[in-house]
Amino acid sequence: MKQVFAAVLRLVVTLGILGVVLAVNRSQSGDEASADTVRCDVEPPRDIGGLEACLARSPRDVELMLDLAAAYDAAGRRDDARAQYGRAVAIDPRDADLRRRLDGRP
Amino acid sequence: MNRILLGIARALNAAYFVGTCAYCLLSYSSFAYQQFIKPQLVGWIPDAAAAHHQWFWLTVLVTLPTLIPAVRRGTATQRVAAALYLAANVGLGLWLLVNPVLLLAGPNTRTLVLAVLCLVPPFALAIVDHITAPRTVLRRIDGPRLFVGAAGASIAVWLAYVLLIPWYLPRTVGVELSWAALALAVGVSLVSHLLVFALVYLIAAAAVALAALVRHVQAEYWALSLLCAAALAFVFHRVVASALSFQSAESWVLSGWLSVVLVAIWSGVAWQHPATPPDGESGDAIDLWFSPIAPGSFVVALGLILLPVIALGLRTAVAYLDWNFLLQKLGVCLAWALALCWASLLARRLAGPIAALSRRTGDRLAVAMVLVGLAGAPAATRVAAWSGDATLDPEFVLDRYSALDGSYQLLRSLLKTNAGADADLYRFLKAHSTLGFISASPVDVDFVDRFRPAAAPPPHVFLFIVDSLRRDYLSPYNQAVTFTPAAQAFAVESVVFERAFTRYGATGLSVPALWTGGMMLHKQYVEPFAPMNALEKLLDGAGYRRFMSDDHLVNQLFRPSPATTMLDQQVDEMDHTMCGTVSELQARLDATAADPRPIFAMTRPLQLHTARLVRDPETPASAYPGFVPGYAAQVAALDRCLGTFIGYLKKTGLYDHSVVILTSDHGESLGEDGRWGHAYTLYPEVVQIPLIIHLPPALRSAVTTDRSAVALTTDITPTLYALAGQPPRHLGTLYGVPLFVPAGQPPPVRRRASFLLSSSYGPVHAMLRHNGRSLYIADAVQGMDLAFEMRADGRMERLTLTDVMRTVNRRLMRDHIGQIAAAYRFTPVP
Numbered sequence: 001m002k003q004v005f006a007a008v009l010r011l012v013v014t015l016g017i018l019g020v021v022l023a024v025n026r027s028q029s030g031d032e033a034s035a036d037t038v039r040c041d042v043e044p045p046r047d048i049g050g051l052e053a054c055l056a057r058s059p060r061d062v063e064l065m066l067d068l069a070a071a072y073d074a075a076g077r078r079d080d081a082r083a084q085y086g087r088a089v090a091i092d093p094r095d096a097d098l099r100r101r102l103d104g105r106p
Numbered sequence: 107m108n109r110i111l112l113g114i115a116r117a118l119n120a121a122y123f124v125g126t127c128a129y130c131l132l133s134y135s136s137f138a139y140q141q142f143i144k145p146q147l148v149g150w151i152p153d154a155a156a157a158h159h160q161w162f163w164l165t166v167l168v169t170l171p172t173l174i175p176a177v178r179r180g181t182a183t184q185r186v187a188a189a190l191y192l193a194a195n196v197g198l199g200l201w202l203l204v205n206p207v208l209l210l211a212g213p214n215t216r217t218l219v220l221a222v223l224c225l226v227p228p229f230a231l232a233i234v235d236h237i238t239a240p241r242t243v244l245r246r247i248d249g250p251r252l253f254v255g256a257a258g259a260s261i262a263v264w265l266a267y268v269l270l271i272p273w274y275l276p277r278t279v280g281v282e283l284s285w286a287a288l289a290l291a292v293g294v295s296l297v298s299h300l301l302v303f304a305l306v307y308l309i310a311a312a313a314v315a316l317a318a319l320v321r322h323v324q325a326e327y328w329a330l331s332l333l334c335a336a337a338l339a340f341v342f343h344r345v346v347a348s349a350l351s352f353q354s355a356e357s358w359v360l361s362g363w364l365s366v367v368l369v370a371i372w373s374g375v376a377w378q379h380p381a382t383p384p385d386g387e388s389g390d391a392i393d394l395w396f397s398p399i400a401p402g403s404f405v406v407a408l409g410l411i412l413l414p415v416i417a418l419g420l421r422t423a424v425a426y427l428d429w430n431f432l433l434q435k436l437g438v439c440l441a442w443a444l445a446l447c448w449a450s451l452l453a454r455r456l457a458g459p460i461a462a463l464s465r466r467t468g469d470r471l472a473v474a475m476v477l478v479g480l481a482g483a484p485a486a487t488r489v490a491a492w493s494g495d496a497t498l499d500p501e502f503v504l505d506r507y508s509a510l511d512g513s514y515q516l517l518r519s520l521l522k523t524n525a526g527a528d529a530d531l532y533r534f535l536k537a538h539s540t541l542g543f544i545s546a547s548p549v550d551v552d553f554v555d556r557f558r559p560a561a562a563p564p565p566h567v568f569l570f571i572v573d574s575l576r577r578d579y580l581s582p583y584n585q586a587v588t589f590t591p592a593a594q595a596f597a598v599e600s601v602v603f604e605r606a607f608t609r610y611g612a613t614g615l616s617v618p619a620l621w622t623g624g625m626m627l628h629k630q631y632v633e634p635f636a637p638m639n640a641l642e643k644l645l646d647g648a649g650y651r652r653f654m655s656d657d658h659l660v661n662q663l664f665r666p667s668p669a670t671t672m673l674d675q676q677v678d679e680m681d682h683t684m685c686g687t688v689s690e691l692q693a694r695l696d697a698t699a700a701d702p703r704p705i706f707a708m709t710r711p712l713q714l715h716t717a718r719l720v721r722d723p724e725t726p727a728s729a730y731p732g733f734v735p736g737y738a739a740q741v742a743a744l745d746r747c748l749g750t751f752i753g754y755l756k757k758t759g760l761y762d763h764s765v766v767i768l769t770s771d772h773g774e775s776l777g778e779d780g781r782w783g784h785a786y787t788l789y790p791e792v793v794q795i796p797l798i799i800h801l802p803p804a805l806r807s808a809v810t811t812d813r814s815a816v817a818l819t820t821d822i823t824p825t826l827y828a829l830a831g832q833p834p835r836h837l838g839t840l841y842g843v844p845l846f847v848p849a850g851q852p853p854p855v856r857r858r859a860s861f862l863l864s865s866s867y868g869p870v871h872a873m874l875r876h877n878g879r880s881l882y883i884a885d886a887v888q889g890m891d892l893a894f895e896m897r898a899d900g901r902m903e904r905l906t907l908t909d910v911m912r913t914v915n916r917r918l919m920r921d922h923i924g925q926i927a928a929a930y931r932f933t934p935v936p
Contacts, residue, residue, distance in 0.1 A: 007315040014312040017476055018305060024480055025521040027528055027889070041914045058910075060895075063858055063876060092879060093898050094604060096814040097857075 130221035133211035145658030235374025253468030255450030260303030291507035301479020338365035509780035532886035537934035539869035553834030557647030560831030575770035592749025605878035606797030614866035623823035624841035786868030790902035862922035882915035
């Protein structure tokens with residue numbers, strides 16, 4: 001009887017350890033980013049303040065830079081717009097469209 | 107009968123039946139059937155299948171002598187068992203001669219049943235082997251033997267693969283690890299090995315303890331056999347079946363049955379010739395289990411010492427033909443089995459303190475190993491935080507390191523499971539991918555309502571879709587390339603799209619999607635294909651005469667037409683080359699030069715395909731420094747023939763009236779992180795493709811384009827519509843758009859658009875965004891997500907994942923896949 005108990009105990013402990021190991025290696029990544037950050041990526045705002053806030057969250061988002069540059073342009077802030085185009089070209093210098101915008105060509 | 111001869115006879119017998127099973131499973135898998143079996147891409151396989159019923163008699167011939175002793179001298183039961191087996195086999199052989207079943211294999215349930223049934227004969231033979239085996243006396247397994255075997259194997263395997271790192275590091279593209287990162291990874295690898303082999307010990311010890319409750323000592327043997335079968339089934343399910351896109355239930359059934367049969371065959375040989383331990387005493391269950399390969403002490407020691415060489419050999423033998431590490435992982439499993447075998451055999455021969463270890467001490471040490479293993483990952487995270495070195499991020503470092511250490515790579519993939527949102531996403535992707543047995547109706551893909559008379563005759567079109575051509579092996583995309591002068595000259599006269607991507611990794615869906623001009627249901631194939639074949643509609647509508655290479659996709663998905671001339675008809679598909687095809691095309695064009703109809707020519711040379719490259723003679727590395735020499739040599743050969751053909755077009759005056767397109771259906775991994783080929787992956791080097799389009803001068807002056815905007819293979823057909831004077835309408839985000847617009851109009855705005863890219867052969871999908879700068883991959887085969895971003899120099903660099911990336915890309919992915927399902931009225935089974 002003692003031998004049976006020991007064997008069953010050993011089995012239970014082993015299965016417990018196995019369960020712990022599998023649980024530790026279980027990947028469960030979060031995919032619920034904040035709504036604001038997601039909105040910046042998918043449907044960015046149109047106003048300068050909103051775009052600047054988004055760009056602060058995603059500093060390498062070239063499309064946000066272009067939107068912001070366009071907003072600056074519309075507001076008459078040519079130098080700020082040009083700075084944004086410059087940042088965008090620095091990130092993606094191979095993009096001819098960005099270079100064209102930086103050069104002020106249509 | 108001699109142990110070695112018996113082993114060879116059983117191995118041949120098993121090879122026949124397991125090979126039959128493998129063939130049936132590949133035929134049952136719709137993508138493997140459509141892409142490999144049906145087009146007969148590997149020449150010897152159809153020959154072997156055709157002679158399958160005749161080969162059966164060879165198995166009878168090699169098995170017969172091994173059973174004669176039992177028939178002659180066995181007990182009554184043994185004689186009956188052996189005779190019955192032989193009689194049944196003769197009957198089966200005769201039946202097969204009349205019914206060569208393998209010729210009928212295809213993606214249907216009957217083939218799956220055949221895959222299961224064909225393992226019955228070897229299983230029956232294994233039972234006969236057990237019945238006719240001599241009586242064997244076993245003793246109980248010694249206390250420390252199991253533990254010493256497992257612990258010794260863990261160290262031996264870990265060391266073997268770590269010793270190979272200096273070999274692999276300079277040969278693996280894209281793995282740059284600092285010494286600190288390498289040390290961290292090697293440490294994590296060690297504790298991971300200790301953890302897994304300690305688990306192996308604890309499970310085996312528990313099984314043996316339960317078996318000890320039974321009076322018969324042989325129960326220990328059967329317990330170990332059962333564990334081996336379970337372990338084998340787990341490996342088949344996790345490593346093999348998932349890579350071939352088998353669904354969960356059928357995967358477990360097939361893996362379980364195959365494992366039971368293999369273990370039974372092995373066990374039969376073991377019982378027929380039980381090994382005798384050197385001390386002359388009776389052996390235990392471990393001795394009996396390893397009897398088929400029981401070597402002497404010298405061989406055991408030598409084997410352990412040479413384990414790194416064996417591991418290197420196993421990996422090198424299969425690396426270039428691998429299916430995203432599938433064969434390499436099986437090679438690692440073999441190395442583990444050998445290490446366990448040799449370490450266990452050595453443990454019996456060791457004396458002194460090790461022999462004196464009690465089982466309880468073994469248990470305590472094993473639990474300690476597990477605890478150390480569990481502490482490994484958190485400790486690595488702490489080390490990274492403590493050092494303040496961002497490059498020591500464990501997830502990033504260990505991902506890279508696993509390209510160097512095959513054993514650690516396998517450990518990671520076996521231990522990892524997904525839960526929560528991850529598991530939910532991968533279930534969704536699997537439910538919408540590699541759809542085999544669903545009935546789906548085609549959708550009508552009509553870029554125009556009706557073909558109208560064009561103002562000018564449509565241009566000739568020459569479409570070269572070079573299978574597996576990487577763009578960075580062409581000088582227009584990479585200044586370091588010096589061996590493609592023709593492509594360079596062609597590019598100067600053409601438009602080079604700098605951000606071209608395939609919609610599908612691998613040929614199976616990529617080429618049909620190019621013809622459709624859009625994404626399709628993930629099935630090979632929705633038929634009839636004609637309603638979706640927008641390219642065929644254009645060729646019919648604009649009155650093109652066609653020259654197309656005779657390959658399995660054209661044969662299956664294009665309707666026969668009197669306007670079509672097939673090229674390469676006498677050439678195996680894998681032997682289609684640019685040179686061979688354009689040479690024939692030139693002759694055909696010369697012979698029909700008076701035909702006024704516009705010309706459409708299309709070919710898909712396969713000379714860069716991995717399966718073809720391995721047949722080529724080795725090219726010296728010095729010939730193409732910085733490039734993979736065999737691949738570069740074929741690109742150079744292809745380039746010469748492209749140049750010859752462009753010269754021909756110019757000489758005949760066709761060039762200035764032709765649209766000439768050079769592209770590929772997908773790229774290729776050439777050693778990046780240890781990967782070769784393309785399999786079912788969507789890594790940057792697989793999805794980035796060349797796309798160079800030459801326009802007739804008259805057309806070129808009338809259109810404009812944005813060559814640095816994203817261009818997709820699915821844009822090619824709409825572009826041809828536009829160039830043929832049939833402006834296509836926009837069919838939505840799943841479909842392509844013309845890459846050229848009338849001069850003066852703005853090119854299509856795609857900067858914020860998101861594009862779904864998919865693997866042809868597995869539940870692996872990706873989102874391409876930010877004008878091709880960001881690529882997010884969700885791989886449901888390996889159960890992981892990956893993100894890449896294009897750097898200023900054009901390289902795609904791996905990123906550490908963030909919640910924003912996951913949230914945005916996963917939502918978009920579900921949305922796009924859902925749109926495809928809705929278009930085809932497909933609802934997955936919950």
